[in-house]
Structure formats: C-alpha cells, structure tokens
C-alpha cells in the first residue's frame with residue numbers, strides 16, 4: 001500500500017491505497033464520499049465525474065496515486081454549505097432529473113463547462129455532456145437547465 | 161501479501177533506469193483510461209509496479225523546424241485545443257476531438273493510444289496519415305521509427321530494455337497539401353471507431369502528386385495503403401479512378417467482426433468512406 | 443445519398459395487471475404539527491412515486507406537498523403495494539392514497555366539528571385549515587385539530603385506504619372478460635434521415651402526443667414521455683444485445699459496446715399532452731410508464747420504409763441491416 005494525499009472539496013485527506021486503485025474507489029469506499037456514482041467502471045457512463053485541479057475527469061479511470069497532491073471536487077463540493085450552486089438550482093427548477101443516478105455527474109460536467117465557457121451554445125452543451133449517459137433520457141431538460149444557469153451566472157449571478 | 165508498488169519518477173532518465181530495474185513487473189501508466197478499465201475489472205492485488213509517466217514533462221506541444229513535436233503524455237484535450245496543432249496539422253486536432261468524451265480526453269494521452277496497440281486506435285491512425293515518427297527512450301538510448309513500422313515491430317525490439325514512448329514528430333502540412341479525416345461510428349457522442357479513413361495528399365489541380373491514405377480498424381493495426389499510393393500518385397483523379405481505388409484498396413484489408421460491426425459491413429463502408437475522402441479532392 | 447422519411451405509430455396501453463387481482467394499501471397519518479406521513483410499500487425506482495403520491499395526499503388534506511412525508515422504508519412493515527410495474531403506481535397507489543387521505547380527513551372533520559359548531563359533512567380542508575364550507579372565517583389549523591384529537595380525545599388521526607381490482611376470468615363460452623383497468627393512448631411521429639451508402643439511420647425529429655387522462659405532475663409526465671421517446675429511438679437504432687443474432691458471439695460486454703443515445707444523438711423533440719380523463723383513475727389519471735418506450739420504434743421502422751422503401755422489422759435498425767435490405771431490394775428489382 002502507498003500513501004495518498006489529496007484535498008477533497010477543500011479538505012486534506014491522507015489514505016493508504018493499493019497502487020492500482022481508482023480514485024472512485026478511494027472516494028467512495030475509503031473516504032465515504034458517495035456523490036460520484038459507480039455506473040460502469042469502464043469510463044462509459046460519466047456517473048463518476050469529478051474535477052481534478054479544475055478539469056473534468058472520470059474518477060473510475062483515474063489511478064488514485066497518479067493524482068497525488070491534487071485538488072478533487074465532487075458534487076458535494078459544488079454549492080455545499082453555501083447553499084445550492086446556480087446549476088443545482090437550475091436542475092431543480094427545470095426538472096432535470098428523473099431517477100437522479102446521472103445527476104451528480106451531470107452537475108460536475110456542466111460545472112466544468114461553465115467554468116471554461118460561461119455562455120455555451122446548445123451544441124457546446126451537448127458536446128460537453130456527451131460522455132454522461134442518462135438512461136431516463138432527461139437530456140432535454142438537462143440541456144435547458146444548463147442553458148438557464150449559464151444565462152444567470154454570466155449575467156453576474158455571483159454564485160459560488 | 162501486497163505486492164503492488166507505485167512510482168512517479170520526475171525525469172526521463174530516472175524513469176528509464178527504474179523500468180529497466182523493475183523488469184517484467186513494470187507497467188507504464190499515463191492517463192490510465194485504458195489500463196484502469198482492466199484493473200477495475202478484476203480488483204485483485206497484482207504483483208505489479210506501476211510507473212507513472214505524467215511527471216516526466218512529456219506533455220509539450222512545440223514547433224521544431226518544419227515539425228510539430230508532441231510529447232507522449234500530451235492529452236487529447238490539449239492537442240485538440242492547441243493552436244499549433246489546429247494550424248499546422250489540423251487532421252490530428254480533428255481526430256482527437258472525435259475520440260471518447262471530454263472527461264476522457266482530459267486524461268487520455270497519445271502515447272497511451274499507441275500503447276493500447278488497438279486496431280481502432282484513432283490517434284495512431286491520424287499520426288500515421290500525417291507521417292509521424294515515434295521516438296522512444298530507454299537506458300539503451302533513443303530510437304526513432306516511423307509509426308507504421310512501430311506498430312508492426314514486436315514489443316521486445318521496439319521498446320528494448322522496456323523503453324518509454326517519448327514523443328511524436330509530425331511534419332507540418334505544407335501550403336500545397338490537403339488532408340481528410342473520416343470516422344464512422346455507431347453514435348455521435350462518445351463512440352469508438354467502426355472504421356476510419358484519413359489521408360494526407362499533395363494535389364496539383366486534379367493530378368495527385370502524393371497520397372498517404374490510412375485505414376483504421378480494417379486490420380490488426382491502422383495501416384498506410386500501398387495500393388492508394390500506387391494507383392493514384394501521378395494520376396488525374398477521375399471518378400472512375402476513385403471507384404477503382406476504393407475497390408482495390410480492400411484487398412489490403414483484413415476487417416474483423418465485433419459488437420460494433422461485421423467484417424462484411426466494414427468492407428462495404430470502407431469503400432464508401434474512401435470514395436468520399438477522395439472525391440473531396442477534385 | 444441521404445433520404446428522409448416520416449413514420450407514425452399509435453399505441454394504447456393498459457394500466458395494472460392484465461386480468462386484475464392486484465391492489466395497493468396506504469396509510470395516512472396526521473401529526474400534531476399539521477403535517478402528514480404517507481406510509482406505503484410502493485417502490486420508488488426513479489419513476490416519481492415519491493412525488494406524485496404525496497402530491498395527491500396533500501391535495502385531499504389541503505396542505506402543501508412539502509408537508510407530506512413519503513415513507514416506504516421497507517416492504518415488510520409498510521402497507522402492501524403489488525409493485526412498481528405495469529404502469530400501475532399512479533393509478534392504483536394513487537387511488538389508495540386518495541382513500542387513505544380522505545379517511546384521515548374525515549377523522550379531522552369529526553374532531554373539529556364540535557369546536558366549529560358544524561356537522562362533519564359541512565367541513566372542508568383548505569390551506570392547512572379545517573373550515574366550514576362557505577364560512578371561511580370559521581377555521582382551525584389542521585395541527586390544532588390533530589393535537590386536540592391526539593392529546594385530548596386520544597384519537598389516533600389516521601386513515602387507511604386500499605384500492606384494487608378483482609380478478610376477471612374469461613367467460614369460457616365467449617372469452618369475454620374485463621381485463622384492463624384503464625387505457626392510455628399515444629401517437630408518435632418520427633422523421634429519419636437514411637444514408638443509403640453507409641446505411642446509417644439518424645432520427646431527426648420526434649413528436650409525441652399522449653393521452654394521460656390527467657397529468658398529476660405535468661412536468662414529470664412530459665419528462666416520462668420525452669425519456670420514452672429518446673429511449674425508444676435509441677432502442678430502434680442503436681441498442682443491440684445480439685448484434686449477430688442468433689450467434690451470441692459478439693454480444694456487447696460493457697456500456698462502451700452497448701450503445702445508448704447520448705446528448706449528441708437526440709433529435710428535435712416535441713411533446714403534447716391530452717387529458718381525456720379515465721372514469722376510474724385518480725382525478726382521471728392513467729398510467730403512462732412503460733408505454734412511452736413502445737411507439738417510437740415502430741414509428742422509426744415506418745419512417746425508414748418511407749425513406750428507402752424497405753421494411754426492416756427487427757430492431758435495432760443497424761447500418762448493416764439497411765445495406766443488406768437495400769441490396770435485396772435492388773436484386774429483386776433487376
């Protein structure tokens with residue numbers, strides 16, 4: 001086992017991990033942060049999406065030790081104690097989920113998009129979310145929610 | 161007994177000696193988008209030593225003389241977004257933008273794409289169409305080899321002493337060169353290739369001066385079509401010639417059947433895509 | 443060449459177990475703070491039971507949706523629900539909830555009646571109060587009524603409800619029976635574009651019209667229809683469990699091989715709801731769970747026929763099937 005030191009949602013964590021363990025396993029099973037979901041562990045669904053040093057990644061395909069020293073943001077770190085993030089509010093207002101299994105990943109992927117591109121076009125939203133499967137196919141409302149959140153934040157909504 | 165170890169060397173020569181010392185146990189890991197799928201599938205403790213190459217400073221994209229030099233650890237998102245790549249070798253930017261999905265492109269590397277040794281490695285097909293050279297490093301020094309030679313050379317020879325893929329050297333497109341990249345896939349979001357056809361060519365009016373046409377997923381590795389070069393170079397590109405080329409190139413292929421498509425379909429669709437990319441030239 | 447075509451499919455779909463015999467029980471309990479517990483064995487698997495069932499209880503009790511707590515923690519202790527299948531929950535569980543909530547409300551009326559100086563049948567539950575019909579100033583907060591019942595009258599303010607349908611056996615002579623609770627109706631139109639050289643079928647437009655009887659939660663009903671529209675077209679064009687049936691050899695082994703539609707694959711989508719009430723559904727509601735995945739695929743099949751004149755009736759319509767069918771057609775024509 002090897003020592004992994006990461007910051008998750010602003011909190012420093014030190015854990016012993018196996019060298020081949022994924023970040024997803026560490027987050028869920030060792031740190032009990034269950035916002036990132038296990039959908040496939042093959043990189044195909046996006047339910048495990050997290051931000052690593054601000055970049056959108058698959059937690060399941062990220063070797064935990066390869067991100068030693070990094071800052072990880074899960075859905076729990078978006079909004080958080082400061083209340084809901086504009087995106088989360090917008091998902092809520094636009095009924096952008098049904099069973100909700102894809103929602104944490106959708107929020108994280110949308111956050112990564114808006115951080116880089118505050119006023120995306122519909123096609124840009126679709127491309128940014130193209131790796132996040134929604135079996136309930138709530139896609140239409142998800143796209144609407146991201147569009148509306150983008151409008152609000154880019155108009156100086158000042159959300160966290 | 162826990163046998164797994166993890167190493168994150170900070171420079172290339174250190175990494176080379178580490179891999180040489182570790183011997184058979186060493187597994188190079190870059191973005192992990194291919195390797196982790198396998199590790200996740202069987203969560204057992206392995207007698208392996210992971211050597212992470214992400215800290216070797218191999219994520220550069222730079223211009224050297226008339227080449228673009230891309231570090232093995234440059235990720236697909238950075239390559240897609242690179243102004244240099246978009247301007248000088250746009251074929252690669254297009255190919256990378258159509259690989260996997262945004263989150264995976266933020267991690268997946270070109271070196272890893274070559275390392276998968278896959279028949280449907282899109283990055284390899286694109287680099288091959290561009291005429292890229294692979295540079296590997298090991299304790300025995302550096303070796304340079306055209307990528308089409310690299311994919312068919314046995315691992316023991318090309319990565320002597322367990323070497324590392326260091327970089328790709330890609331000749332910039334000249335003003336009189338044209339390119340094409342066509343990837344046929346099952347769906348529009350996040351989908352591996354059913355097959356790909358790409359080319360780099362020099363045209364003088366409708367006369368073909370040079371032709372480098374690459375097929376992906378149509379044999380054990382992406383390959384440069386000899387038939388295309390033999391048939392088209394120096395010729396006036398007519399629609400008859402295009403039809404002939406599309407048919408004859410097939411003899412070089414060995415398409416397989418998998419969950420995405422049958423060999424029968426691949427043979428049909430490859431002809432269509434070849435005709436389409438060649439028709440764009442005239 | 444790219445060719446376009448349109449196809450239509452209509453569907454009707456029953457609600458609940460074919461032949462009847464299924465039921466759902468529910469308990470509604472009023473608490474001293476004026477909120478309610480809805481205790482029910484209905485499984486929430488993402489279909490929205492934990493939204494629409496409390497909505498229905500709230501409607502009867504005259505309180506807010508947020509004031510009803512949905513409790514379905516275990517199927518052993520909670521009242522029996524036959525299950526979340528057969529598109530039956532809104533209809534069967536909904537009717538059971540309405541009965542349970544109505545019975546609980548009746549208890550509130552009986553407790554409040556002496557204080558309000560009116561007969562229980564002259565009371566109504568509105569805006570969190572029990573009040574006299576036509577004299578809204580004569581009102582007591584529900585919490586106060588429940589507290590009085592619980593603490594002074596030692597009355598457990600709870601209502602139970604059960605809703606089911608008897609078994610309907612076919613008449614041995616004629617086969618006549620009454621197998622279906624209620625029927626929902628739909629019509630779906632799909633437009634496709636077919637690439638006749640690669641065989642790729644792209645769904646570009648999808649319009650759905652559904653008769654839901656009554657949309658208890660209109661936005662969720664619309665989502666269900668949209669989800670079904672996308673799942674149905676995904677099924678019709680992409681989702682292949684046996685790529686080379688009957689050979690099991692190349693079956694997909696992961697989500698990377700079993701293709702489902704992504705954001706990049708969805709067509710333009712339009713949804714229209716029609717409300718033609720069922721005489722027996724809760725406020726007329728019918729079940730539109732499963733049926734939404736059904737009509738899109740035959741509509742795609744019809745659209746492909748319209749576009750290229752061949753019938754491909756085993757889905758998914760893969761590019762390979764399109765090319766083979768076009769070859770057959772050409773052979774037959776020559």
Ligand SMILES: Cc1cc2nc3c(=O)[nH]c(=O)nc-3n(C[C@H](O)[C@H](O)[C@H](O)COP(=O)(O)OP(=O)(O)OC[C@H]3O[C@@H](n4cnc5c(N)ncnc54)[C@H](O)[C@@H]3O)c2cc1C
Nearest residue numbers: 043190191192193194195260269271272273275281282325
């Ligand atoms: C959902 C999903 C979609 C995908 N879609 C596509 C697609 O559309 N097209 C496509 O081509 N691929 C696709 N892939 C495959 C994969 O993402 C790519 O091949 C990627 O480029 C691999 O890079 P990596 O850095 O993640 O490799 P890793 O997983 O880190 O390594 C892969 C292999 O390469 C070796 N290796 C890595 N770096 C080096 C080096 N510098 N020197 C020597 N050996 C090395 C490793 O030992 C390993 O054997 C997809 C994968 C997933 C999970």
Ligand code: FES
Nearest residue numbers: 039040041046060
């Ligand atoms: S669990 Fe990581 S992509 Fe599905």
Ligand code: FES
Nearest residue numbers: 098100102134136
């Ligand atoms: S809401 Fe169910 S998977 Fe997206």
